[in-house]
Amino acid sequence: MPLIAILAGDGIGPEVTAEARRVLDTLGLDLTYEEGLVGGAAYKAAGHPLPPETLDLARRADAILFGAVGDPDCDALERQFRPEQAILGLRKDLGLFANLRPAKLFAGLEDASALRPEIARSIDMVIVRELTGDVYFGAKGIRTTADGLREGHDEMRYDETEIARIARVGFETARTRKGKLLSVDKANVLETSQLWRDVVIEVSADYPDVTLSHMYVDNAAMQLVRNPGQFDVIVTGNLFGDILSDEASMCAGSIGMLPSAALNGSNKGMYEPIHGSAPDIAGQGKANPCAAILSAAMMLRHSLDLPEAADRIEVAVAAAILGGARTPDLGGTLSTRDMGDAVLANLV
Ligand SMILES: NC(=O)c1ccc[n+]([C@@H]2O[C@H](COP(=O)([O-])OP(=O)(O)OC[C@H]3O[C@@H](n4cnc5c(N)ncnc54)[C@H](O)[C@@H]3O)[C@@H](O)[C@H]2O)c1
Ligand SMILES: CC(C)[C@H](C(=O)O)[C@@H](O)C(=O)O
Ligand SMILES: [Mg+2]
Numbered sequence: 001m002p003l004i005a006i007l008a009g010d011g012i013g014p015e016v017t018a019e020a021r022r023v024l025d026t027l028g029l030d031l032t033y034e035e036g037l038v039g040g041a042a043y044k045a046a047g048h049p050l051p052p053e054t055l056d057l058a059r060r061a062d063a064i065l066f067g068a069v070g071d072p073d074c075d076a077l078e079r080q081f082r083p084e085q086a087i088l089g090l091r092k093d094l095g096l097f098a099n100l101r102p103a104k105l106f107a108g109l110e111d112a113s114a115l116r117p118e119i120a121r122s123i124d125m126v127i128v129r130e131l132t133g134d135v136y137f138g139a140k141g142i143r144t145t146a147d148g149l150r151e152g153h154d155e156m157r158y159d160e161t162e163i164a165r166i167a168r169v170g171f172e173t174a175r176t177r178k179g180k181l182l183s184v185d186k187a188n189v190l191e192t193s194q195l196w197r198d199v200v201i202e203v204s205a206d207y208p209d210v211t212l213s214h215m216y217v218d219n220a221a222m223q224l225v226r227n228p229g230q231f232d233v234i235v236t237g238n239l240f241g242d243i244l245s246d247e248a249s250m251c252a253g254s255i256g257m258l259p260s261a262a263l264n265g266s267n268k269g270m271y272e273p274i275h276g277s278a279p280d281i282a283g284q285g286k287a288n289p290c291a292a293i294l295s296a297a298m299m300l301r302h303s304l305d306l307p308e309a310a311d312r313i314e315v316a317v318a319a320a321i322l323g324g325a326r327t328p329d330l331g332g333t334l335s336t337r338d339m340g341d342a343v344l345a346n347l348v
Contacts, residue, residue, distance in 0.1 A: 002303075012275075098263045259273060
C-alpha cells in the first residue's frame with residue numbers, strides 16, 4: 001500500500017494539512033500515512049528542522065504532503081537551523097527539480113482577485129518553476145571586503161543540463177495544454193539567463209508543436225497583472241518562479257488557493273500549498289485550506305496514478321467555491337474547518 005509522509009510543519013501548516021487529510025480519508029483510498037516533524041516544530045522538539053527520522057520517512061514514502069515551515073522565533077538562528085532549511089533540504093535531497101504551480105481562477109472568485117473581474121476570469125496557467133538551483137543553492141555567505149565592509153553574496157548559477165531538464169518539463173506541460181510555452185528570464189543583464197535562453201531554444205527543436213516565446217521577468221511581472229490570459233505555461237528559474245507564483249496567486253483570488261507539486265522525474269513528489277506558515281493568522285482557524293486540499297489532489301494525480309480521485313477533489317473545491325464558501329482571505333467568514341466541511345459536502 002502506498003505510504004504518504006505527512007509533514008505538517010509550522011503555523012497554519014498543521015491547520016490546513018488536517019483538512020487535506022480529512023478529504024483524503026473520506027475518499028476511502030488504500031493509502032497509509034506516517035507523520036513526521038519538520039521545520040520550527042522539529043527544531044524545538046529535536047534540535048534540527050529536518051531530523052534524520054523525517055528525512056528517512058521522506059525517502060521511504062511514495063509521496064509527501066507538506067504543510068508549511070517558518071517560525072518567527074527561529075529567524076535569528078544560524079541559517080542551517082532555520083525552518084526553511086527543511087524544505088530546501090528535502091527538495092535537494094530528493095532531487096525535486098520541477099515545481100508545477102497551477103494558477104487558475106475558480107468560478108465565483110472574480111471579486112476576490114486583485115484584478116478587475118473581466119481580467120481575472122482569463123487566468124489559467126501553470127508556472128513551471130525550477131526548484132533545486134539558482135541563487136537558492138549557489139555559494140553564499142556574508143564576508144568582509146578589503147575595506148572592512150560586510151558584503152553579502154549569493155551566486156546565481158545553472159548548468160545546461162539543469163536548464164534543459166526543466167525546459168523539457170515546460171514543453172511537455174505545454175503539450176498537454178494550449179501548446180504555448182513562455183520562458184521568463186533576465187537575459188538582458190544576467191549571464192545565467194543568457195545560457196537559460198540559449199538552452200531553452202536548443203531544446204525547443206524537439207518540440208516543434210509547442211510555440212515558444214521569451215520575456216524578461218520585469219515585463220512578465222507587469223503582464224501578469226495587465227493581461228494574465230495571455231499565459232499558458234511559464235517556465236522559469238527558482239527565484240523568479242517563487243516571486244511570480246505569489247503574484248499569480250493574488251490574481252487568482254488568494255494565496256490560499258494555489259497548490260503545487262515538486263517532482264523529480266519519477267513518480268515520487270512533494271505536494272504543498274505555495275503559501276507559508278502565515279504566523280499572522282496561525283492558531284486562529286482563519287487559514288484557507290483549499291491550497292492544501294488541491295495539493296492532495298495533485299499528489300493523487302502525479303504520484304499515485306489516481307486521476308479520478310484527484311478530479312473528485314478538484315470538482316468538490318470548485319463546487320464549494322461556487323456555492324459561496326469563503327474563508328476570510330476570500331472575503332468570507334468561514335473557519336478553516338468550515339471550509340474543509342464545505343469541500344467534503346461537495347464530494348461526489
Ligand atoms: N513552503 C513553505 O513552507 C513556505 C512558503 C512561503 C513562506 N514560508 C515561510 O512562512 C513564514 C511566513 O512567510 P510570509 O508571511 O512571507 O508568507 P506567508 O505565505 O506565510 O503569508 C503571507 C500572507 O498571506 C496570508 N496567507 C498565507 N496563506 C494563507 C492561507 N492559506 N489562508 C489565508 N491567508 C493566507 C498570511 O496570513 C500573510 O498575510 C516565513 O517564515 C517564510 O519563510 C514557508
Ligand atoms: C520557504 C521558502 C524557502 C520557499 C521558497 O522560496 O521556495 C517558499 O517561498 C516557497 O515558495 O515554497
Ligand atoms: Mg514562495
